[in-house]
Amino acid sequence: MLHPLFTEEHEQLRRSVRQFVESELAPHAQEWEREGGFPDWVFKRMGDLGFMGVRFPEEYGGQGGDWGHSIVIAEEMARCGSGGVGMAIAVQSEMATPPIFKFGTEAQKQRYLVPAIKGEKIVCLGITEPNAGSDVAGIETTARPDGDGGWVINGRKIFITNGVRADFCVLVTRNDKEAGHHGFSLFLVDTDTPGFEVSRKLDKLGMRSSDTAELVLDDVRVPSEQLLGEQGHGFVEIMWELQGERLIGVAGSVAGAWLVFDRTMEYAKQRMAFGRPIGSFQVNRHKFATMATELEAARQLTYDTALAWERGEYPVQQISMAKLYGGLVANRVMNECLQLWGGMGYATETGIDRAWRDARLLRIGGGTDEVMREVIAKTMGL
Amino acid sequence: MTPSAARFAAIPQAGLFTADHAELRDVIRQWVRRALRPHAEEWERAGDFPYREVFREAGLVGIFGAKYEPRYGGTGPDLVADALITEELVGCGAGGVAAALGAHKDLGPYYVSRFGTEQQRQRYLIPAVAGERICALAVTEPGAGSDVAGIRTRAERIGGGGWRLSGTKTFITNGSIADFVVVAAKTEPEAGAHGISLFVVEAGTAGFSAQRLDMVGWRTSHTGELVFEGCEVPADALLGEEHQGFGHIMANFQWERIVMALAAVAAARATLDLAISYGRERKAFGRPVVKFQVWRHRLADLATEIEAARALTYHALRKIVAGEDAVREVSMAKWLATELDWKVADEALQMHGGYGYMMEYPVQRAWRDARLGPIGGGSTEIMKDIIGRSFGL
Numbered sequence: 001m002l003h004p005l006f007t008e009e010h011e012q013l014r015r016s017v018r019q020f021v022e023s024e025l026a027p028h029a030q031e032w033e034r035e036g037g038f039p040d041w042v043f044k045r046m047g048d049l050g051f052m053g054v055r056f057p058e059e060y061g062g063q064g065g066d067w068g069h070s071i072v073i074a075e076e077m078a079r080c081g082s083g084g085v086g087m088a089i090a091v092q093s094e095m096a097t098p099p100i101f102k103f104g105t106e107a108q109k110q111r112y113l114v115p116a117i118k119g120e121k122i123v124c125l126g127i128t129e130p131n132a133g134s135d136v137a138g139i140e141t142t143a144r145p146d147g148d149g150g151w152v153i154n155g156r157k158i159f160i161t162n163g164v165r166a167d168f169c170v171l172v173t174r175n176d177k178e179a180g181h182h183g184f185s186l187f188l189v190d191t192d193t194p195g196f197e198v199s200r201k202l203d204k205l206g207m208r209s210s211d212t213a214e215l216v217l218d219d220v221r222v223p224s225e226q227l228l229g230e231q232g233h234g235f236v237e238i239m240w241e242l243q244g245e246r247l248i249g250v251a252g253s254v255a256g257a258w259l260v261f262d263r264t265m266e267y268a269k270q271r272m273a274f275g276r277p278i279g280s281f282q283v284n285r286h287k288f289a290t291m292a293t294e295l296e297a298a299r300q301l302t303y304d305t306a307l308a309w310e311r312g313e314y315p316v317q318q319i320s321m322a323k324l325y326g327g328l329v330a331n332r333v334m335n336e337c338l339q340l341w342g343g344m345g346y347a348t349e350t351g352i353d354r355a356w357r358d359a360r361l362l363r364i365g366g367g368t369d370e371v372m373r374e375v376i377a378k379t380m381g382l
Numbered sequence: 383m384t385p386s387a388a389r390f391a392a393i394p395q396a397g398l399f400t401a402d403h404a405e406l407r408d409v410i411r412q413w414v415r416r417a418l419r420p421h422a423e424e425w426e427r428a429g430d431f432p433y434r435e436v437f438r439e440a441g442l443v444g445i446f447g448a449k450y451e452p453r454y455g456g457t458g459p460d461l462v463a464d465a466l467i468t469e470e471l472v473g474c475g476a477g478g479v480a481a482a483l484g485a486h487k488d489l490g491p492y493y494v495s496r497f498g499t500e501q502q503r504q505r506y507l508i509p510a511v512a513g514e515r516i517c518a519l520a521v522t523e524p525g526a527g528s529d530v531a532g533i534r535t536r537a538e539r540i541g542g543g544g545w546r547l548s549g550t551k552t553f554i555t556n557g558s559i560a561d562f563v564v565v566a567a568k569t570e571p572e573a574g575a576h577g578i579s580l581f582v583v584e585a586g587t588a589g590f591s592a593q594r595l596d597m598v599g600w601r602t603s604h605t606g607e608l609v610f611e612g613c614e615v616p617a618d619a620l621l622g623e624e625h626q627g628f629g630h631i632m633a634n635f636q637w638e639r640i641v642m643a644l645a646a647v648a649a650a651r652a653t654l655d656l657a658i659s660y661g662r663e664r665k666a667f668g669r670p671v672v673k674f675q676v677w678r679h680r681l682a683d684l685a686t687e688i689e690a691a692r693a694l695t696y697h698a699l700r701k702i703v704a705g706e707d708a709v710r711e712v713s714m715a716k717w718l719a720t721e722l723d724w725k726v727a728d729e730a731l732q733m734h735g736g737y738g739y740m741m742e743y744p745v746q747r748a749w750r751d752a753r754l755g756p757i758g759g760g761s762t763e764i765m766k767d768i769i770g771r772s773f774g775l
Binding site: 001003004007064065066265268269279280282284285286288289290292293294296297298300301303304307310311312318320321324325370372373374376377380382 | 384386387389390391393396397658672673677678679681682683685686687689690691693694696697700701704706710711714717718763765766767768769770771773774775
């Protein structure tokens with residue numbers, strides 16, 4: 001039976017996304033992995049298909065859907081065979097654009113949200129810095145008034161997905177050092193603004209088809225209408241963004257682990273050792289049972305969390321739990337599956353190594369395991 | 383409100399619990415807090431509880447009737463209500479009392495309801511629902527637990543259509559206080575799983591005796607060893623179809639295991655709360671133990687795992703309620719939740735330090751009681767075998 005988050009209409013979306021991913025993305029996955037990037041047409045094509053803005057209202061080109069639709073897309077993108085593609089798409093459609101919809105002016109929505117949903121503009125989200133990741137309050141990039149009502153931005157950002165080729169960036173800055181948590185502001189910055197530089201493209205152990213940038217902001221001048229949301233409210237605004245980021249991240253990651261689980265089980269039924277399929281050894285049967293149990297728990301927890309959110313809660317604790325648990329389980333499953341593949345898992349031709357490397361990111365990105373535990377403990381009053 | 387928001391608002395909590403269920407939960411919780419929990423320490427020390435009174439009161443409150451129609455004294459059928467009753471019974475604070483009431487609620491009488499004749503339901507189910515007669519289910523034997531096909535208790539036909547039972551059953555919850563027992567026996571020993579039948583045996587029947595066992599936990603529970611020595615029962619003692627007992631047992635295992643998962647999640651949560659409230663009071667190096675980062679993270683991990691086990695358990699429950707095959711999901715929930723309850727109890731004991739090792743603190747009881755979860759109702763190893771086989775492995 002379907003989880004109550006989903007209806008038959010969600011399943012229709014699932015079928016069409018799957019069809020698209022398997023026929024138009026998966027055939028290129030190996031090539032994109034090798035090249036360390038995938039082409040811009042993927043954004044445009046997914047925009048044309050209506051997959052880039054499922055939760056946004058139709059008046060901005062979205063589909064007017066809910067968290068169920070977003071999760072379906074994240075799960076099906078895992079079938080691409082290259083984790084970086086799903087991540088880049090998710091950054092655009094579920095991480096960088098929701099703050100524009102939620103906090104932006106009508107003019108900002110028309111100028112940035114609408115083309116992003118169409119896949120015509122590529123967007124990145126600039127939060128992390130060399131010295132501040134999950135510790136958002138430690139951000140050092142400054143925005144100071146230029147005297148004419150505009151702003152001058154200076155600082156550095158790192159690990160920025162889509163950052164190498166983005167048309168604009170949703171940027172987190174500190175506009176008032178004395179104001180503590182009330183001294184942060186978000187800006188929409190076009191990447192062709194003078195002083196906005198991609199200082200380098202980072203090389204990563206996984207998620208290799210996604211471009212990841214280090215950015216330098218050197219006296220970047222932006223007019224007042226580029227301020228996103230309320231001046232001084234950037235911290236709360238970006239904390240809200242992170243909740244969706246974590247939920248969508250775990251949905252994709254757990255789906256990716258299920259795919260490897262399925263492939264590994266097929267393999268274990270075929271591969272013979274000591275005269276019998278390795279899957280028939282009791283120890284391995286129990287390994288599969290353990291993996292399936294934990295994966296199902298992770299999946300159900302993710303769905304329950306999304307459902308709670310749709311029902312009007314703001315389930316920060318549950319989101320952190322889902323991300324923590326799902327990340328740990330996905331990593332355990334990938335590692336156990338690689339073990340079951342033996343030498344074939346260590347050889348790159350099966351793609352198991354790719355999934356294993358890609359999965360590792362969830363325990364770091366969007367807030368580390370340790371930060372999730374801090375959030376959970378705090379919400380427990382500890 | 384958009385159509386999508388309206389749809390979400392109409393979904394019961396976790397896809398299961400309605401506002402009526404929330405009210406029922408409150409009623410059960412109040413009763414457990416008032417009638418059971420204040421006595422937990424005393425009953426545990428005595429290794430016993432006034433079971434006749436407690437069963438009758440539980441019957442009046444409606445603990446045993448959620449699965450059955452009003453004509454049997456029930457308030458159902460409502461499996462979701464029954465599930466939340468299981469969760470709330472955990473609050474009594476003594477695993478053995480919850481187990482005694484739970485075993486009665488979910489085992490023998492449920493068999494009578496599902497597989498019995500109308501006459502058997504009148505005779506056994508109605509007084510069981512009322513809490514007037516206590517029931518036990520006797521499947522496990524000294525040499526056969528989860529391996530049900532391996533039981534050796536025999537039932538041979540005698541003149542007049544009756545049966546003669548011989549054999550020994552063990553680890554039978556309520557076994558030594560039961561007024562009637564649902565017993566599994568081989569009616570055709572050569573046929574393996576296809577030669578098992580179920581019988582209802584009344585306490586006091588000649589040739590049937592029971593003896594209480596001493597256990598490391600669940601110390602208020604009257605768990606017994608039952609001996610059948612040429613115990614003769616009439617023809618109408620046969621419950622369900624002859625030789626079909628194995629299928630009946632397997633069918634009921636799903637409910638037996640889901641309630642174990644539900645109880646384990648509730649118990650794990652209660653034990654975690656116990657640890658946290660202790661750790662808030664207890665200071666070391668000048669601050670409460672729960673404020674040390676290592677403990678904050680360990681507690682966060684445990685709370686997370688409890689939430690994951692709850693999500694999985696409710697998923698399995700939704701499938702059962704919808705009438706779908708849930709063997710795989712129930713087996714998953716059963717082992718994950720019971721192993722977790724045990725892990726939480728061990729961590730809670732650790733947080734208590736030396737006091738955790740002392741009998742005056744309730745955490746030791748949670749620790750002893752939780753240890754049964756991964757054993758009873760089919761061990762973790764059996765659950766994993768079932769799950770693995772469900773994938774064709």
